[in-house]
Amino acid sequence: MNGGDTILRVENLRKQFDGIVAVDDVTAEFRRDELHAIIGPNGAGKTTFFNLLTGALSPTSGTIVFEGEDITHAAPSEIARRGLIRSYQVTKLFDGLTVLENVAIAVQSRENAYNFWGATDPAIDERAYEILEQVDLTSKADSLAENLSHGEQRTLEIAVALGTEPKLLLLDEPTSGMSPEETREVIGLVGDLRTEFPIILIEHKMSVVNEVADRILVLHNGRKLADDRPEVVKQDEEVRRVYLGGTA
Numbered sequence: 001m002n003g004g005d006t007i008l009r010v011e012n013l014r015k016q017f018d019g020i021v022a023v024d025d026v027t028a029e030f031r032r033d034e035l036h037a038i039i040g041p042n043g044a045g046k047t048t049f050f051n052l053l054t055g056a057l058s059p060t061s062g063t064i065v066f067e068g069e070d071i072t073h074a075a076p077s078e079i080a081r082r083g084l085i086r087s088y089q090v091t092k093l094f095d096g097l098t099v100l101e102n103v104a105i106a107v108q109s110r111e112n113a114y115n116f117w118g119a120t121d122p123a124i125d126e127r128a129y130e131i132l133e134q135v136d137l138t139s140k141a142d143s144l145a146e147n148l149s150h151g152e153q154r155t156l157e158i159a160v161a162l163g164t165e166p167k168l169l170l171l172d173e174p175t176s177g178m179s180p181e182e183t184r185e186v187i188g189l190v191g192d193l194r195t196e197f198p199i200i201l202i203e204h205k206m207s208v209v210n211e212v213a214d215r216i217l218v219l220h221n222g223r224k225l226a227d228d229r230p231e232v233v234k235q236d237e238e239v240r241r242v243y244l245g246g247t248a
């Protein structure tokens, strides 16, 4: 960890689609040493927010600063090269390749960018295998990605993201569609990963958010409703009204 400084800052970020303002004047800071969760009802603007961060969408106005550099209008490939990695975006899994090969491709893509390793260097497979150990998928290393369970595929998506050496990892509902047991495993994995690098997590399950988040950013109709520690957000009257149904 590099201390508690800011890794990502957005200022007055706004995205308008025709008549809909999907992200509306959001200003927020994301610190290196904290796991930030983004919550909000359907249509709140969470996915659009991620798409703006990764360059998949260009903001209507506002600024995005990553590691002190303005990346507001940078190309997605440039943003990924800088280490702002969204798990699902880079993880079009190759169904017909093995689990190890999927991760090795990600490792190789990163290393080739630096011309460091040759294409056949065994160090690529070694690094890929280390990542599979980290996410507890070594037993599936030689399985085809298409033969994994849904939960295992989601975990492989995270492994592929790790292969690209993220400096900030964006996870978009990593537990969606998972069984309770798989969900617990992913919570454990996210807990491990957060000691290595900053994470921003979109998540619907409050049980997951409560377990892993240091801060919660609440979006509603594109606007920032709250941005604080979980215990503060859960007591926020407006958050309870619009999102938690008063049951927090």
Ligand SMILES: Nc1ncnc2c1ncn2[C@@H]1O[C@H](COP(=O)(O)OP(=O)(O)OP(=O)(O)O)[C@@H](O)[C@H]1O
Residues within 6 Å of the ligand: 017, 020, 021, 022, 040, 041, 042, 043, 044, 045, 046, 047, 048, 049
């Ligand atoms: N490409 C698009 N064109 C037009 N409107 C869009 C587009 N993408 C998103 N929107 C609209 O922007 C608003 C925010 O959508 P977004 O998908 O970001 O919300 P979300 O919080 O991720 O929702 P969910 O939890 O359902 O995924 C919605 O009203 C949505 O219909």
